[in-house]
Amino acid sequence: MLLTMSAYDAGARPLSGAQFALDGHGYHAEIASVGAAIRVLTFNGRDLVRPFRADEPHPNFSGIILAPWPNRVIDAQYSWDGEDRRLAVTEPARGHALHGLLVWQEFDVVDSSESAVSLRSVVEPRDGYPHRVQVDVGYSLNTDGLTTSVSATLLAGAAAPFGWGSHSYLVAPSAPGTLSPVDGWTVSVPAATVQTVTQDRLSPTGLAAVGELSYDFREPRVIGDTFIDHAFTDLVRDEDAQARVRLTDASGVGVEMSWGPECGWLQIHTADLPEVAASRTGLAVEPMTCPPGAYNSGTDVIRLEVDEHAEASWTLTAIGD
Numbered sequence: 001m002l003l004t005m006s007a008y009d010a011g012a013r014p015l016s017g018a019q020f021a022l023d024g025h026g027y028h029a030e031i032a033s034v035g036a037a038i039r040v041l042t043f044n045g046r047d048l049v050r051p052f053r054a055d056e057p058h059p060n061f062s063g064i065i066l067a068p069w070p071n072r073v074i075d076a077q078y079s080w081d082g083e084d085r086r087l088a089v090t091e092p093a094r095g096h097a098l099h100g101l102l103v104w105q106e107f108d109v110v111d112s113s114e115s116a117v118s119l120r121s122v123v124e125p126r127d128g129y130p131h132r133v134q135v136d137v138g139y140s141l142n143t144d145g146l147t148t149s150v151s152a153t154l155l156a157g158a159a160a161p162f163g164w165g166s167h168s169y170l171v172a173p174s175a176p177g178t179l180s181p182v183d184g185w186t187v188s189v190p191a192a193t194v195q196t197v198t199q200d201r202l203s204p205t206g207l208a209a210v211g212e213l214s215y216d217f218r219e220p221r222v223i224g225d226t227f228i229d230h231a232f233t234d235l236v237r238d239e240d241a242q243a244r245v246r247l248t249d250a251s252g253v254g255v256e257m258s259w260g261p262e263c264g265w266l267q268i269h270t271a272d273l274p275e276v277a278a279s280r281t282g283l284a285v286e287p288m289t290c291p292p293g294a295y296n297s298g299t300d301v302i303r304l305e306v307d308e309h310a311e312a313s314w315t316l317t318a319i320g321d
Contacts, residue, residue, distance in 0.1 A: 014032075014053075014054035014055040015034075015054075015055050015056055015057055016032035016033075016034050016037065016039060016052070016053075016054050016055070016056060016057060016058055017032045017033030017034035017035075017106060017107075018032070018033040018109065019031070019032060019033075019039070019054055020032075020033070020109070020112060020117040020139075022114070022115050022116065022117060022139060022140075022141050022146075023114060023115060023141065024114065024115035024141035024142065025141060025142060025143050026043055026044050026318075027041070027042065027043050027141045027145060027146060027318070028040070028041070028042045028043075028045075029041045029042075029139065029141060029146050030054070031117055031119070031139055032054065032058065032063075033106055033107045033108075033109070033119065034057070034058065034104060034105070034106055034107070035058055035061075035063070035064035035065060035102060035103055035104065035105065035107075036064065036065045036102070036107045036119050036121070036137040037058045037062060037063035037064045037065075038062075038063035038139070038146070038148075038168055038316075039051060039052055039054065039058070039062075039063060041146055041168075041316060043145070043318035044318075044321060046173055046253075046318070047171050047173075047174070048145075048170065048171065048255040048316055048318060049062075049063060049168050049169055049170055049171060049255075049282070049316070050062060050169040050170075050171050050179065050278070050281060050282035057104075059276075059278070060169075060271070060273065060276075060278075061099055061103065061167045062167065062168070062169055062282075063167065063168050063169075064099070064102070064103060064166075064167050065102055065135070065137055065148075065150060065164075065165075065166065065167075066099045066100045066102070066103075066163075066164065066165030066166065066167055066286070066288070067100045067101070067102050067123070067133075067135055067150075067152060067162070067163070067164055067165070068100055068101060068123055068129065068131075068133055068152070068160065068161065068162045068163065069097075069099075069100050069161070069162075069163045069165075069290070069294065069295055070099065070100065070163050070164060070165025070267070070286065070288040070289070070290065070292075071098070071099065071165065071231070071267060071286075071288065071291070071292035071293075071294075072091065072094075072096040072097065072098055072099075072202065072203075072292045072293060073087055073096060073097040073293070073295045073296065074096055074203050074204070074292075074293045074296045075095055075096065075296075076088065076089045076090075076095065076096055076097040076128075077128075078161075078295040078296050080161055080295075081158070081159065085128045085129070086127065086128050087127070087128035087129065088127075088128070090103075094200075094201040094202060094203075095201065096201070096203075097128075099165070099167070100165075101123050101126075101129065102121060102123065102135060105121050105123075106121065107119035107120060107121040107137065108120050108121065110136070115140060115141040115142075116138065116139065116140040116141070117138070117139050118136065118137070118138045119136070119137045119138075119139075120134065120135065120136050120137070121134075121135050122134050122135070122155070123135065125156070125157060129160075130157055130158075131154060131156070131157035131158070131160035131304075132154070132155040132156040132157055133152050133153065133154055133155065133160060133162065133304070134152065134153045134155050135150070135151075135152050136150065136151045136152075136153075137149070137150050138150075144315055144317050145315055145316050145317035145318060146315065146316045147313060147314070147315045148166065148313060148314050148315070149311070149312075149313040150164055150311065150312050150313065151309055151310070151311045152164070152304065152309065152310045152311075153304075153307065153308070153309050154304040154305060154306050154307065154308055155306070155307075156306065157306075159303055159304060159305050159306075160303075160304045161295055161301045161302070161303065161304075162301070162302040162303075162304045162310050163288065163289045163290040163294055163295075163300070163301060163302060164262075164263070164288065164289045164310065164312045165267070165286050165287065165288040165289070166286055166287055166288075166314055167284060167286050168257070168284070168285060168286075168316065169271060169281075169282025169283065169284050170245075170247050170254075170255050170257065170282060170283050170284075170285050170316075171247075171255070171281070171282050171283070172185045172247055172248055172249040172253065172254040172255070173249050173251075173253050173254070179278055179281035179282075180281065181280045181281060182223050182270050182271065182280050182281070182282070182283050183222075183223055183224055183225060183280065184222065184223075184249070184250065185222070185223055185247055185248065185249060185254070185283070186220045186221060186222050186223070186247070186248050186249075186250075186254075187217055187220070187221065187223055187245065187246065187247050187248075187268075187283065188217055188218065188219065188220040188221070188244075188245065188246045189215075189217035189218065189232060189245055189266070189268060190218060190235055190236040190237070190243050190244060190245070191210060191217075191218070191232030191233060191234060191235050191236070191266060192209065192210060192218070192233075192234035192235075192236070193207050193208070193209060193210065193232065193233050193234040194207070194208055194209075194210050194213055194215045194230050194231070194232050195207055195230055195231040195232070195233070195291055195292065196208050196213070196230075197229075197230065197292070202229060202292070203293065204231075204291065204292055204293040204297070207233075210232070214226070215228065215230060215232075218236070220246070220248075223270065223283070226270065227270055227272055228268045228269060228270045229267075229268075229269045229270070229272070230267070230268060231265050231266065231267050231288070231291045231292050232265070232266045232267075232268065233264060233265050233266070233291065235264065235266065237261070241260055241261050242258045242259065242260060243258065243259055243260075243263075243266070243287075244256055244257070244258045245257045245258075245266070245268075245285050246319060247283055247285070248319055248320075251320070252319070252320060253319060253320030253321070254318075254319045254320065255316060255317065255318060255319060256316070256317045256318075256319055257285045257287070257314060257315070257316055257317075258314065258315050258317065259287040259312070259313065259314035259315070260312070260313065260314075262289060262311065262312040262313075263287035263288055263289050263312055263314065264289065264290075264300060265287070265288040265289065265290060265291045265300065266285070266286065266287055266288065267284065267285075267286035267288060267292070268283065268284065268285060268286070269283070269284035269286070270283060270284075271283065271284055287312075287314050289302060289310075289312060290302070
């Protein structure tokens with residue numbers, strides 16, 4: 001259900017864009033058109049993601065779609081097919097290009113119903129990324145929760161580098177109207193390998209076994225005071241080829257995020273933001289098709305040819321009542 005007037009009625013729209021409310025199977029979601037962001041997701045009234053107000057820009061990239069790259073292009077420059085390219089620096093403190101080109105972009109509604117909405121935007125050619133890519137995002141509620149389905153199509157330009165990601169902050173139960181710290185939550189992350197990074201700029205330096213850096217969460221473990229802002233890979237999958245991250249409180253109630261083999265990487269961030277009151281009040285769980293610095297290293301970058309598609313999906317499911 002569309003909550004506002006036309007997406008182009010800028011005077012009437014909230015700052016996060018047009019709002020779409022979805023309901024079904026005990027779930028309620030509110031999607032904002034700027035960044036195609038999950039603004040609210042609840043199950044039986046309980047938050048599954050850290051919500052934000054409709055009349056504010058999405059804080060700390062909450063709920064947005066990351067494309068045509070997730071995470072960082074180091075130093076905002078890379079080479080592609082023998083051409084050196086330079087992007088706008090969008091993470092000034094570290095000097096990188098962060099989270100793609102759709103962060104603040106408007107998505108138009110293609111179709112909507114009580115329990116689903118389809119949105120579309122286009123990455124237009126620009127310095128550093130001379131490609132036109134159509135991005136379609138679908139949100140649907142079913143008995144498994146909220147499923148996000150994404151598809152990208154190269155419309156014009158030479159073969160393009162591409163990668164997907166998602167940026168939801170998951171939460172375990174908190175008292176109504178409050179935000180609890182991640183420290184008391186238990187998380188399981190089905191990954192054997194973690195990407196090592198520099199402390200100051202989070203630039204990738206290599207790979208290590210999760211046990212070498214105390215990031216082994218393959219068995220459920222309380223987060224405590226652990227700081228995490230790392231990418232993981234070598235994901236363990238179940239018989240349905242799904243990787244699953246589970247986040248719960250002490251009673252075992254919480255939320256699960258699952259995704260298929262299209263996303264071979266996962267960023268986990270404990271949302272350490274000392275400058276804001278909401279620091280460490282959500283766990284960013286970000287399935288990705290490629291790791292931080294992929295445009296620099298070439299690791300798992302999708303090569304899109306004209307009229308070719310890149311697709312992926314992931315699902316948020318409540319654990320417990």
